[in-house]
Amino acid sequence: MKQPIFTLENGSVRYGHGHPDAVSDVTVRLYPGEILGLVGESGCGKSTTARAMLGLVPLSAGRLTLHGTPVNPHDRRLRAAVQAIFQNPAASFNPRRSLLDSVAEPLRVHGQGTARQRRERALEELDRVGVTAQMAARRPNEVSGGQCQRAAIARATILRPEVLVCDEPVSALDVSIQAQILELLAELRTEQGLAMLFISHDLGVVASLCDRTAVMYAGRMVEQGAATEIAGNPRHPYSVALQDAVPSLDLSDGLAPRIRTRTGADDVDGRLLPGCRFAALCPSATPECTAAAPVLAELAPRHEVACHHPFDPAP
Amino acid sequence: MTDGTLLSIKDLVVEFPTGAGTVRAVDHVSLELGYGERLGIVGESGSGKSVLARTAMGLTRPGTARISGQVTIAGHPVLELGERRRRALWGREVAMVFQDPLSALHPITPIGEQIAEAARRDPRTTRRQAAARAVELLETVGIPQATRRVHARAHELSGGMRQRVAIAMAIACRPKLLFADEPTTALDVTVQARILDLFDQLCAEFGIGLVMVSHDLGVVGRHTDHVAVMYAGRIAERGPVRAVFARPSMRYTSALMAAIPRHRAAEQSLPRPIPGQPPNLLAPPPGCRFGPRCGQASPRCHAEQPPLLALGDAPGHEYACWHPGEADR
Numbered sequence: 216m217k218q219p220i221f222t223l224e225n226g227s228v229r230y231g232h233g234h235p236d237a238v239s240d241v242t243v244r245l246y247p248g249e250i251l252g253l254v255g256e257s258g259c260g261k262s263t264t265a266r267a268m269l270g271l272v273p274l275s276a277g278r279l280t281l282h283g284t285p286v287n288p289h290d291r292r293l294r295a296a297v298q299a300i301f302q303n304p305a306a307s308f309n310p311r312r313s314l315l316d317s318v319a320e321p322l323r324v325h326g327q328g329t330a331r332q333r334r335e336r337a338l339e340e341l342d343r344v345g346v347t348a349q350m351a352a353r354r355p356n357e358v359s360g361g362q363c364q365r366a367a368i369a370r371a372t373i374l375r376p377e378v379l380v381c382d383e384p385v386s387a388l389d390v391s392i393q394a395q396i397l398e399l400l401a402e403l404r405t406e407q408g409l410a411m412l413f414i415s416h417d418l419g420v421v422a423s424l425c426d427r428t429a430v431m432y433a434g435r436m437v438e439q440g441a442a443t444e445i446a447g448n449p450r451h452p453y454s455v456a457l458q459d460a461v462p463s464l465d466l467s468d469g470l471a472p473r474i475r476t477r478t479g480a481d482d483v484d485g486r487l488l489p490g491c492r493f494a495a496l497c498p499s500a501t502p503e504c505t506a507a508a509p510v511l512a513e514l515a516p517r518h519e520v521a522c523h524h525p526f527d528p529a530p
Numbered sequence: 531m532t533d534g535t536l537l538s539i540k541d542l543v544v545e546f547p548t549g550a551g552t553v554r555a556v557d558h559v560s561l562e563l564g565y566g567e568r569l570g571i572v573g574e575s576g577s578g579k580s581v582l583a584r585t586a587m588g589l590t591r592p593g594t595a596r597i598s599g600q601v602t603i604a605g606h607p608v609l610e611l612g613e614r615r616r617r618a619l620w621g622r623e624v625a626m627v628f629q630d631p632l633s634a635l636h637p638i639t640p641i642g643e644q645i646a647e648a649a650r651r652d653p654r655t656t657r658r659q660a661a662a663r664a665v666e667l668l669e670t671v672g673i674p675q676a677t678r679r680v681h682a683r684a685h686e687l688s689g690g691m692r693q694r695v696a697i698a699m700a701i702a703c704r705p706k707l708l709f710a711d712e713p714t715t716a717l718d719v720t721v722q723a724r725i726l727d728l729f730d731q732l733c734a735e736f737g738i739g740l741v742m743v744s745h746d747l748g749v750v751g752r753h754t755d756h757v758a759v760m761y762a763g764r765i766a767e768r769g770p771v772r773a774v775f776a777r778p779s780m781r782y783t784s785a786l787m788a789a790i791p792r793h794r795a796a797e798q799s800l801p802r803p804i805p806g807q808p809p810n811l812l813a814p815p816p817g818c819r820f821g822p823r824c825g826q827a828s829p830r831c832h833a834e835q836p837p838l839l840a841l842g843d844a845p846g847h848e849y850a851c852w853h854p855g856e857a858d859r
C-alpha cells in the first residue's frame with residue numbers, strides 16, 4: 216500500500232490554560248494524489264487541525280511526519296512541501312500589490328530566478344489556473360472572489376509543493392464559481408499528484424470532490440473512510456445525523472431521518488463530557504458510552520469508526 | 531388583486547444611483563403569493579433577492595433608491611403608504627427574519643423582554659399578556675424550559691437558539707406574511723434542518739405565508755411550495771418546486787442545478803461549472819442577462835430579452851428563455 220506523504224499523528228492542540236483541548240488525539244494521513252475531506256460542525260476543530268499541520272499552532276501532544284520521518288513544525292522542508300489556501304483569499308494578499316507580484320513573491324523569498332524570470336513563472340502559473348495577464352495586473356479588491364481564489368491557488372502551487380491544505384476554500388463562493396474551483400483542485404490532484412486536506416462544512420462538496428472523508432465532532436475524529444461510503448453508508452451516529460441534515464435537490468429522496476438526535480442538549484460542550492463526546496445527543500447512547508471514550512477502530516477495510524454501537528443500516 | 535392574494539408584486543423596479551452609474555437591482559419583477567403559501571426565492575449573490583424582499587416589505591428607503599411598480603400585502607399598498615402606516619404593518623401584517631439574528635436582538639436585554647416588546651406592537655396587548663405570550667412563543671419556537679429561558683440574554687445562546695428567538699419576535703403579533711432572508715445560512719446543517727422544520731411547523735399551524743430567500747436551492751426544495759429563480763435582478767424561472775426541479779427550462783436554472791454538488795449520488799462526479807461570472811449590474815449585457823455565459827445563446831438572445839413564457843404541463847411554471855431545455859447531464 217502507498218505510504219502517506221504527510222501526517223499528523225495523535226495531535227492535540229489547546230489554546231491556553233483553562234481551555235479544553237480544541238482538538239484531541241487527532242490523526243490525519245495524506246497520500247499523494249488523494250484528497251481527504253474534513254467535515255464537522257463549526258467549532259469542532261477543523262481549522263485547528265489545519266493550523267497544526269501548517270505549524271501555525273503548537274501541538275500539546277502528537278507529532279507531524281513528512282515522508283515517514285518526524286518533522287519539526289518549523290522545519291524548512293515543511294515550509295517548502297506544504298502550502299495552504301483559505302476561505303478568504305483577499306485577506307491573505309497584500310491589498311496594495313498586484314496579484315502577479317503576490318504570486319511571484321514565494322519565488323523571491325526562496326531566491327529563485329531573476330525578477331523577470333519570476334514574473335514569467337508567475338504569469339505561467341496564473342494562466343494555468345485561469346487568470347489572464349490582464350487580471351493578474353489587478354489588485355485583490357479589484358477582482359472577484361473566484362479570481363482571487365485562483366490566484367491564491369497559483370501562489371500556493373508555484374513552488375511545486377507536495378501537499379495542499381485547503382481550509383474552506385470554496386465556502387465564500389457562489390455555486391457556479393465554486394464548481395470552477397473544485398474542477399481546478401481536482402486537476403491539481405491528478406496532474407501534480409498533490410496530496411490535499413480539504414476542509415468544508417458542505418457535505419455535498421466533499422462527497423463530489425474527495426477520495427476519502429474524515430468526520431470530526433467536538434475535537435475528535437469520529438469516522439474516516441472512502442468519501443462515497445461516508446456519504447452513502449455512514450456508521451457513526453453523528454455522521455448519520457449530519458448526512459441526514461443535508462438538504463437534497465432530489466425531492467424523491469427518503470424523507471425520514473435515519474437518526475433522531477436527542478433535543479435540549481444542543482448547548483452541551485461535548486469536550487467536557489467523560490466518555491463519548493456525542494453521548495448527550497446520541498439516541499444510541501448506553502452507560503458504556505459515558506463510561507469509556509470509544510477509539511477509532513476499523514469496521515471494514517479503510518473505514519474507521521469511533522463508537523461503541525455503530526449505526527447499522529439494516530438491523 | 532383577488533381576495534386570495536396575500537402578497538402581490540407588480541412590475542417592481544428598484545434602482546440605486548451610485549457614483550459609477552445606476553444599479554438596477556430588481557428589474558421588472560412580478561410575483562404573487564396566496565395566504566398560507568410558501569415561496570422560495572433563489573439565486574446567487576447579487577441577483578437581487580434581498581433588495582426584492584426588503585422593498586416588498588417596505589424597508590427600502592425611497593431616499594436611497596428609485597422604486598417603481600406596486601406591492602400589496604394583505605390588501606395594503608405598501609409602497610404608497612406613508613412612513614407611519616407602513617411601520618404599522620411591520621410585525622402585525624408582515625415580519626422579517628434575517629441571516630444574522632443578532633441584527634434583530636439586543637445583546638443584554640433578556641430575550642423574554644424583547645419578545646414581549648415585540649408582542650406589544652399590537653396595542654391591544656397588555657404588559658402582562660405580553661409577558662405570558664413571550665413564554666408561550668419560546669415554547670412555540672422550540673426553546674425548552676421557557677419560563678427559565680426568558681431571562682437569558684442573546685449572547686448566552688447558540689446561533690440556532692438565537693435564530694429561534696428572532697423567529698419568536700417576528701411572529702409575536704401573528705403576521706400573515708413572513709419574509710426570511712437566508713435564515714439558516716450562518717448555521718450548521720443539523721441546526722439548519724431543525725430551523726427549517728420549525729418554519730414548516732409555523733406555516734402549517736398558523737397559516738403563515740412564507741417568502742424564503744436563499745442562495746441554496748436544496749434548502750428551498752423541501753420547505754416551500756413555489757420557487758422563483760433570480761438572475762441579475764430578473765426572474766429567470768418560476769413555478770411549483772417539483773415542476774421546476776423536475777424540468778428546469780431556462781438555461782440558467784438547469785446550469786445552476788448542474789453546478790450544485792450531488793450529495794448522495796450513486797456515482798461520484800464533480801459539479802459542472804458555469805463559465806464566466808454574473809454580470810456587472812452597472813453595465814448589464816443586452817438581451818438575456820445570462821447570454822455571455824450560456825452555451826445555447828443565439829444572436830437573438832444577445833439582442834432581445836426573453837419574456838416569461840408558460841410551460842404547458844404544470845400550471846404556473848414559467849421560464850424566460852429563447853431556447854429552453856435541460857442541461858445534458
Ligand SMILES: Nc1ncnc2c1ncn2[C@@H]1O[C@H](COP(=O)(O)OP(=O)(O)O)[C@@H](O)[C@H]1O
Nearest residue numbers: 230237238255256257258259260261262263264
Ligand atoms: N485562536 C483561538 N483562541 C482560542 N480558542 C480558539 C481559537 N481558535 C479556535 N478556538 C476554539 O477551538 C475550537 C475549534 O475551533 P476551530 O478549529 O476554528 O473549528 P472549526 O474550524 O471546525 O470551525 C473552538 O471551540 C474554538 O472556539
Ligand SMILES: Nc1ncnc2c1ncn2[C@@H]1O[C@H](COP(=O)(O)OP(=O)(O)O)[C@@H](O)[C@H]1O
Nearest residue numbers: 546553555574575576577578579580581582811
Ligand atoms: N444600497 C445599495 N446601493 C447600491 N447598490 C446596492 C444597494 N443594495 C444592494 N445593491 C446592489 O443590488 C444588487 C442586488 O443586491 P442583493 O439584493 O443584496 O443581492 P442578493 O440578496 O441576491 O445577494 C447587488 O449588485 C448589490 O450590490
Ligand code: SF4
Nearest residue numbers: 491494497504522523
Ligand atoms: S459511543 Fe455511544 S454515545 Fe457515542 S456515538 Fe457511539 S453509541 Fe452514541
Ligand code: SF4
Nearest residue numbers: 781818824831851852
Ligand atoms: S435566452 Fe438564450 S442566452 Fe438566455 S438562457 Fe435562454 S438560450 Fe441562454
Ligand SMILES: [Mg+2]
Nearest residue numbers: 261262263383
Ligand atoms: Mg474553520
Ligand SMILES: [Mg+2]
Nearest residue numbers: 579580581712
Ligand atoms: Mg441577500
